[in-house]
Amino acid sequence: DQQVKQNSPSLSVQEGRISILNCDYTNSMFDYFLWYKKYPAEGPTFLISISSIKDKNEDGRFTVFLNKSAKHLSLHIVPSQPGDSAVYFCAASGEEGSNYKLTFGKGTLLTVNP
């Protein structure tokens, strides 16, 4: 049973346009969400996070939106750049006593075309 779902395996956008990556979760105990970016042959690197007490968090070109009632979050990248081409993982945590364990989605491969 997948608790964190990224239903789009891939997304292709033009350079300069907006990229929107989506993530849904089923566990209502999750209260902290992270996005990781992964290039081929490298480990995931942290991109941006959001706590459930917020509905938006911005960091430069990256914005994460959280809709708790819909159990949905999205990552917006504006403007998209070719260097953003990577796999993006959504992760969630926050269950009591979780020892900071993260539950990951399957990832979305973003390709930004020049």
Add this chain to the structure above:
Amino acid sequence: NAGVTQTPKFRILKIGQSMTLQCTQDMNHNYMYWYRQDPGMGLKLIYYSVGAGITDKGEVPNGYNVSRSTTEDFPLRLELAAPSQTSVYFCASTSKGLLQFFGPGTRLTVL
């Protein structure tokens, strides 16, 4: 700081062989994790540790063992390699928080 380092980068094993994947972090993090990533799948937690001497199973522990004798090191042991263990393995660590730092991964093939 080197962060989280993993060795080897690549390894090919024959069915039934054993090996240890090494993971070291120099950030004095108490929490360490082992994940595997299969093609088209997310990261699945194998084992984790909340401090030296303390380990616990994650989502997919079968076929693996771990130990944590020091804060820095968290090796993952495969005793009898099987083709189903062909995967990319990532080690991660964190201090008391949710931001995990990942190593570069070990790509393992079992033939």
